[in-house]
Amino acid sequence: MPKEISERPKVYLSKVHLKGFKSIEDVTIDFKRNFNVLIGKNGSGKSNLIELLFKAINFNRSRDKISFEFAKITLLSTDNHFFSFELERFLRKNNFINNDEIDDRIGVKERFLIDDTLLIDDLNKYSVRKKIEFNGKNIAYSHNKNILISKMGYQPIYSLIIKFNSPEKLDFINAPGSLKYDFDEIVGFLDYPESMNFFTPIILEVESYFEALEENDIDFNTIKVDDILDKFRVQGSILENLQLYSPVEDVRFSPNMNLYHNDNNLIVDNIRIEFKVNNIWMPWSQLSDGTKRLFYIIAETTYSNGLVLIEEPELGVHPHQFNLLMDFLKTQSETKQIIISTHSPKALDHLSKDELDSILIASYDLKKGTQIRHLTTTEIKKAKKYMKEVGFFSDYWMLSDLEE
Amino acid sequence: MIRVGLVGEDPNDTASIKHLLEKKYSNKVKFLPLARRIRGDQLESAKLRKSLPIEFTENKCSFVIYIRDLDAFESQSAKVQERKRWFKSLDSVINNKGILLLNIWELEALILGDIDTFNSIYKINHKFSSNPMLQDKPKELLKRITSHTNKQYKEAHCPELFKLLDIDKIEKSCLCFKNFIADFEKKLKKP
Numbered sequence: 227m228p229k230e231i232s233e234r235p236k237v238y239l240s241k242v243h244l245k246g247f248k249s250i251e252d253v254t255i256d257f258k259r260n261f262n263v264l265i266g267k268n269g270s271g272k273s274n275l276i277e278l279l280f281k282a283i284n285f286n287r288s289r290d291k292i293s294f295e296f297a298k299i300t301l302l303s304t305d306n307h308f309f310s311f312e313l314e315r316f317l318r319k320n321n322f323i324n325n326d327e328i329d330d331r332i333g334v335k336e337r338f339l340i341d342d343t344l345l346i347d348d349l350n351k352y353s354v355r356k357k358i359e360f361n362g363k364n365i366a367y368s369h370n371k372n373i374l375i376s377k378m379g380y381q382p383i384y385s386l387i388i389k390f391n392s393p394e395k396l397d398f399i400n401a402p403g404s405l406k407y408d409f410d411e412i413v414g415f416l417d418y419p420e421s422m423n424f425f426t427p428i429i430l431e432v433e434s435y436f437e438a439l440e441e442n443d444i445d446f447n448t449i450k451v452d453d454i455l456d457k458f459r460v461q462g463s464i465l466e467n468l469q470l471y472s473p474v475e476d477v478r479f480s481p482n483m484n485l486y487h488n489d490n491n492l493i494v495d496n497i498r499i500e501f502k503v504n505n506i507w508m509p510w511s512q513l514s515d516g517t518k519r520l521f522y523i524i525a526e527t528t529y530s531n532g533l534v535l536i537e538e539p540e541l542g543v544h545p546h547q548f549n550l551l552m553d554f555l556k557t558q559s560e561t562k563q564i565i566i567s568t569h570s571p572k573a574l575d576h577l578s579k580d581e582l583d584s585i586l587i588a589s590y591d592l593k594k595g596t597q598i599r600h601l602t603t604t605e606i607k608k609a610k611k612y613m614k615e616v617g618f619f620s621d622y623w624m625l626s627d628l629e630e
Numbered sequence: 631m632i633r634v635g636l637v638g639e640d641p642n643d644t645a646s647i648k649h650l651l652e653k654k655y656s657n658k659v660k661f662l663p664l665a666r667r668i669r670g671d672q673l674e675s676a677k678l679r680k681s682l683p684i685e686f687t688e689n690k691c692s693f694v695i696y697i698r699d700l701d702a703f704e705s706q707s708a709k710v711q712e713r714k715r716w717f718k719s720l721d722s723v724i725n726n727k728g729i730l731l732l733n734i735w736e737l738e739a740l741i742l743g744d745i746d747t748f749n750s751i752y753k754i755n756h757k758f759s760s761n762p763m764l765q766d767k768p769k770e771l772l773k774r775i776t777s778h779t780n781k782q783y784k785e786a787h788c789p790e791l792f793k794l795l796d797i798d799k800i801e802k803s804c805l806c807f808k809n810f811i812a813d814f815e816k817k818l819k820k821p
């Protein structure tokens with residue numbers, strides 16, 4: 227097994243079977259390894275699907291209540307193994323518990339299959355220890371998919387969801403954040419900020435700097451803001467992509483942070499990042515809504531190593547800028563799987579004629595709920611005719627009967 | 631000043647070639663991209679056949695340079711013929727005076743023609759002394775040799791990268807570019 231996690235084989239979402247979540251009653255979907263585009267009229271269930279995919283992939287029985295009836299997630303690895311995780315909600319028949327409290331009776335049955343062989347069946351508690359065999363090795367089964375995938379020798383996938391509305395709380399970005407380092411605790415920082423994911427390694431870097439100070443008995447009075455400012459650094463790959471694909475020319479942590487300490491802890495506060503646009507440094511509040519969204523998508527997608535789910539990336543973005551954003555997403559999808567939903571004809575024009583099978587169409591059926599399908603071979607043929615004889619794929623979408 | 635139109639994947643291929651040619655011709659030629667933001671596939675579309683004559687006339691160009699990737703070796707003559715047919719047919723909607731820059735495999739082959747500059751930008755030391763015209767998938771090669779550097783090569787780097795390449799070196803080592811320059815010089819003499 228390669229030591230470097232980034233050199234291990236990867237897994238990506240190959241197929242899902244989902245039941246019982248909002249408008250989704252029963253759907254089965256195949257995904258492409260790189261780029262997938264979900265279209266469909268308002269109310270067809272695109273947002274529901276994206277939310278459910280994220281919930282099912284990240285489901286953790288020790289943390290989450292199950293909010294759907296059933297999910298089978300099949301991952302395909304780059305060395306051609308299928309790993310399927312099944313989650314099924316059930317109601318415990320337990321007379322000891324007050325019948326009124328349905329919530330307490332909801333359980334989750336879990337199954338796990340490798341290459342269609344059932345290895346874990348109907349596991350319904352998380353304290354049960356089970357072993358599975360893979361590649362001649364015995365591995366302790368974990369209900370946490372990422373731990374299991376890691377133990378089997380693959381890169382874990384930390385999936386990312388970027389919804390229609392940005393989160394309200396973004397420490398370090400739309401509000402100043404603070405970090406409190408406690409000398410007596412085993413853990414250094416007491417609270418991690420609630421913010422974008424790309425801050426995680428930056429905070430870890432600062433934390434290990436403080437740990438080193440503590441271990442070497444360095445007098446904290448000698449530490450200045452400039453010393454720590456140097457540890458707060460946005461990843462080079464994020465800065466590069468912002469420069470290439472957005473109006474943001476640079477990002478830095480504001481030099482106006484404060485540093486205090488007393489006997490038990492060290493506090494850095496007023497931590498926030500600033501953005502350089504048109505050669506002027508400004509706070510988040512002064513960025514245009516479109517620029518905010520571009521920053522969010524570009525920073526977080528660059529940071530992510532796995533499945534990226536994005537709702538309507540075109541929101542608030544100028545068409546020329548959106549063109550660049552799509553170039554960015556297509557380039558990113560060479561190394562990580564991306565699923566976007568969109569109402570933008572421009573987004574579909576980024577697919578070449580050989581990529582039309584990456585389009586997914588959502589529709590709402592009164593009897594069957596949300597339905598998801600790929601283009602049929604007849605539709606693909608017709609689309610190619612439009613692309614040659616009329617113009618672009620979007621002309622087919624606009625002028626023909628694709629979603630009738 | 632002679633005004634010359636550019637048609638190719640935009641802005642990547644058009645801006646790259648514009649920057650490269652400007653090194654030698656900026657005192658006599660003005661290069662104008664005529665199909666903004668067009669993608670590889672869309673170069674075949676009927677829309678371009680309609681918009682190109684408008685842009686050509688409004689921009690008062692003398693002729694057009696068409697930039698295409700062959701995605702194959704020169705010996706694959708069926709492919710070459712297909713690209714030439716595309717070029718002739720599209721150029722016929724303007725004045726039949728255009729020239730084709732057909733990159734063998736792809737634009738990145740030209741970067742291999744001046745590997746020293748590439749090495750110094752990406753701080754690597756890749757030895758490439760063979761003929762760039764015989765390298766398949768040069769884009770993949772450039773990504774591979776920079777995969778462990780801080781800044782991995784990306785297609786989107788091309789426009790800036792081409793500003794730094796040495797046009798004379800590329801002309802010497804890439805036959806497809808040398809032939810193109812010969813055609814281009816002829817055109818400039820009697821457009």
Ligand SMILES: Nc1ncnc2c1ncn2[C@@H]1O[C@H](COP(=O)(O)OP(=O)(O)O)[C@@H](O)[C@H]1O
Pocket residue numbers: 247248249250266267268269270271272273274275588590
């Ligand atoms: N709890 C629910 N149960 C059943 N249907 C729901 C529930 N919540 C929302 N819906 C239905 O889901 C549909 C909206 O789906 P959504 O994913 O928001 O669509 P869009 O494709 O526009 O993103 C609506 O038709 C709504 O009635």
Ligand SMILES: [Mg+2]
Pocket residue numbers: 272273274390
């Ligand atoms: Mg929606």
